[in-house]
Amino acid sequence: MNKKKFLIAFVVVFVLLEFTNLLIHNVLLMSAYEANKTAFREMDAMMSKMWVMYVVDFVWSFFFVFFFTKGYENKGIAEGIRYGIYIGLFVSFVAAYAQYVVYPLSYSLILLWFIYGLIQSIILGITAALIYKPAEAPVAQTA
Numbered sequence: 091m092n093k094k095k096f097l098i099a100f101v102v103v104f105v106l107l108e109f110t111n112l113l114i115h116n117v118l119l120m121s122a123y124e125a126n127k128t129a130f131r132e133m134d135a136m137m138s139k140m141w142v143m144y145v146v147d148f149v150w151s152f153f154f155v156f157f158f159t160k161g162y163e164n165k166g167i168a169e170g171i172r173y174g175i176y177i178g179l180f181v182s183f184v185a186a187y188a189q190y191v192v193y194p195l196s197y198s199l200i201l202l203w204f205i206y207g208l209i210q211s212i213i214l215g216i217t218a219a220l221i222y223k224p225a226e227a228p229v230a231q232t233a
Contacts, residue, residue, distance in 0.1 A: 091159050092223060099158075099221040103214050104151035110213065111147070114206045122199045129193050158218045167216055174215025175208070182207025 115123075123130065130136065158173055186203040189195060 095222045096155060096159055099218050100152055100155045102221055103155055103217055104148055106214060106217055107147050107151055107210070108144075110210045114210065118206065119199070119202060122196070122202060126195050126199055129195050154214060155218050155222065158215070159222060162222065164223070165219075167219055170215040170217070170219025171212055172215070173218070174212030177215065178208035178211030182211060 131139075154177065157177075158170075161173070163169055182204050186200045186207065189203070190197065190200040
């Protein structure tokens with residue numbers, strides 16, 4: 091494993107995850123959240139616990155990149171897209187639809203959580219693929 095590239099990819103994925111979360115949840119889904127507001131904490135209460143979300147995202151980003159490196163095949167952006175689809179289906183589909191069963195949320199919000207989460211995972215997979223490369227083996231010199 092190229093530890094330097096792993097660390098860079100991990101940090102960039104974390105920052106990009108936070109940026110895309112801000113875009114998704116504070117811009118794209120704001121009206122859907124307003125329509126479902128009785129299912130959520132008040133904003134002040136939610137913000138007082140937001141540090142937990144940052145810790146979760148930090149850990150998630152670490153494992154997102156870690157798992158990517160374990161299956162790394164050096165196939166470029168296509169590998170990142172494929173990995174993003176796998177993780178997006180595994181995480182976003184499962185999380186969104188499990189919430190549909192438990193909480194009184196509209197189906198449209200659940201569907202958007204899944205779709206945006208899938209897109210987000212693909213973007214993060216492409217990012218990991220563009221940044222991470224294992225250490226190159228030294229090339230032997232011929233005399």
